[in-house]
Amino acid sequence: MATFLRLRHLGATAAAVAVLSGGSYAALRDPSVAANDRGGPALDAFRRKIADPSAIVPSRAVQESALIGASSDNPLDILVIGGGATGSGVALDAATRGLRVGLVEREDFSSGTSSRSTKLIHGGVRYLEKAVFNLDYGQLKLVFHALEERKQIIENAPHLCHALPCMTPCFSWFEAVYYWMGLKLYDLVAGPRLLHLSRYYSAQESVELFPTLARKGKDRNLKGTVVYYDGQMNDSRLNVGLACTAALAGAAVLNHAEVISFLKDEASERIIGAHIRDNLSGREFDTYAKVVVNAAGPFCDSVRKLADKDAKPMICPSSGVHIVLPDYYSPEGMGSMVGENSCWYYGFQHDHYIAARTTRG
Numbered sequence: 001m002a003t004f005l006r007l008r009h010l011g012a013t014a015a016a017v018a019v020l021s022g023g024s025y026a027a028l029r030d031p032s033v034a035a036n037d038r039g040g041p042a043l044d045a046f047r048r049k050i051a052d053p054s055a056i057v058p059s060r061a062v063q064e065s066a067l068i069g070a071s072s073d074n075p076l077d078i079l080v081i082g083g084g085a086t087g088s089g090v091a092l093d094a095a096t097r098g099l100r101v102g103l104v105e106r107e108d109f110s111s112g113t114s115s116r117s118t119k120l121i122h123g124g125v126r127y128l129e130k131a132v133f134n135l136d137y138g139q140l141k142l143v144f145h146a147l148e149e150r151k152q153i154i155e156n157a158p159h160l161c162h163a164l165p166c167m168t169p170c171f172s173w174f175e176a177v178y179y180w181m182g183l184k185l186y187d188l189v190a191g192p193r194l195l196h197l198s199r200y201y202s203a204q205e206s207v208e209l210f211p212t213l214a215r216k217g218k219d220r221n222l223k224g225t226v227v228y229y230d231g232q233m234n235d236s237r238l239n240v241g242l243a244c245t246a247a248l249a250g251a252a253v254l255n256h257a258e259v260i261s262f263l264k265d266e267a268s269e270r271i272i273g274a275h276i277r278d279n280l281s282g283r284e285f286d287t288y289a290k291v292v293v294n295a296a297g298p299f300c301d302s303v304r305k306l307a308d309k310d311a312k313p314m315i316c317p318s319s320g321v322h323i324v325l326p327d328y329y330s331p332e333g334m335g336s337m338v339g340e341n342s343c344w345y346y347g348f349q350h351d352h353y354i355a356a357r358t359t360r361g
C-alpha cells in the first residue's frame with residue numbers, strides 16, 4: 001500500500017494495459033537516482049517514461065537475460081520473490097528509487113491471494129470503531145493511513161478503482177443512530193480524502209435502491225439504511241499494472257519463474273542469490289542480489305525453508321470465505337455491509353457476480 005503514496009509522484013499505473021513485448025531493459029534504468037531519493041528530476045523522468053503512451057514493457061527474453069546477467073560481481077540490489085500485490089509493489093517502489101531490481105513469480109502475476117481479495121479499498125471504517133471504543137490512537141492512525149492510501153490508489157489507477165457506495169441496513173432506531181453517527185465520524189476523519197458524504201435512507205428509499213434487501217429481520221422491520229463510500233478495485237489487473245509499471249521503471253520482472261534454492265556465500269552462509277527455474281521453458285539459471293525480499297505471501301514459510309530447512313513456521317493462516325452468488329442478489333454499483341459482534345459481512349458486485357464475504361474483527 002505504501003507504494004501508492006510514493007506513486008503519487010508518478011501519478012499513474014499506465015502500464016496496466018501494456019504487454020510484455022519489445023523495448024529494452026537497460027535503457028529504462030537510471031543509475032543517477034539514489035536509493036533514498038523521494039522525488040526530483042530523476043523521478044520526474046520516470047514519471048514521463050511511465051506516462052508515455054508509446055512506452056512498451058520489455059520482452060520476457062530481455063527480462064530473463066537481465067536476471068541472468070546479474071552475476072556475483074555485478075549483483076542486483078534487490079531480488080523480490082513473489083509477484084503478488086506486495087512483491088510487485090516492492091519492486092516498483094525500489095525501481096523508482098533507482099535500485100537495480102529483479103522480481104520472480106512462479107505462476108502468473110496475481111495468481112495467489114492478490115486475485116482472491118474482496119476487491120475493497122478499505123478506508124478503515126472497522127478500525128475507526130475500535131479506535132473509538134478502545135480509545136486506541138494506534139487504530140486511529142491506521143484509519144488516517146488507510147484513507148490516504150485509498151485516495152492515492154483511486155487517483156493513480158482510476159481505470160481500475162472507483163468509489164463504491166455501501167449500504168448498511170438498520171433494523172432498530174438504535175442501529176440507525178449508531179451507524180449514522182459512526183459513518184458521519186468516518187466522513188469527518190476522512191476530511192479532504194472523503195469520496196462522498198454518507199447519508200441515511202428511509203426503509204422505502206432503501207428497498208428502491210436495493211430491491212433484494214430484507215424488509216424484515218429476525219423479529220424486526222427494516223427502519224432504514226446508512227450508505228457510506230469506500231473504494232473498489234480490480235485487484236488482479238491492478239497487480240499486473242504494478243508489475244508492468246515496475247518493469248517500465250527498470251525492474252527485471254519475470255512470471256512463471258520459481259525460486260527453487262538459494263545461493264549462499266560459502267564462508268558467511270549469507271544468501272547472495274537464487275537458483276531459478278523458468279516454468280515455461282524448464283530452463284534453470286542463477287541470479288545474484290545484495291538483498292532478497294521474501295514476498296511470497298502465505299507461501300513465505302516454504303521460501304524460508306529453502307534458506308533454512310529447520311526454519312520454524314511463522315505464518316498463521318486466518319480464514320476468509322467468499323460465497324459467490326448470481327448478480328441479481330445485489331444492484332449494480334451498490335455494496336452492502338453488516339457488522340455484528342466483531343463479525344462483518346460484505347457483499348459486492350464484481351464482473352457480474354456477487355462476492356459475499358464474512359470476516360472477524
Ligand SMILES: Cc1cc2nc3c(=O)[nH]c(=O)nc-3n(C[C@H](O)[C@H](O)[C@H](O)COP(=O)(O)OP(=O)(O)OC[C@H]3O[C@@H](n4cnc5c(N)ncnc54)[C@H](O)[C@@H]3O)c2cc1C
Pocket residue numbers: 081082083084085086087104105106107108109110111112113114115116117118119120121122257258259260295296297298299303319320321322
Ligand atoms: C479472503 C480475503 C479477502 C481479502 N480482501 C481484501 C480486500 O478487500 N482489500 C484488500 O486490500 N486486501 C484484501 N485481502 C488481503 C490481500 O488480498 C492480501 O494482503 C494480498 O493479496 C497479499 O499479497 P501478497 O503479494 O503478499 O501475497 P500473494 O498474492 O499470495 O503473492 C505471493 C506470490 O508468491 C508466489 N511465490 C510463492 N513461492 C514462490 C517461489 N518459490 N518463487 C516465486 N514465486 C513464489 C506465489 O505464486 C504468489 O503469487 C484479502 C485477503 C483474503 C484472504
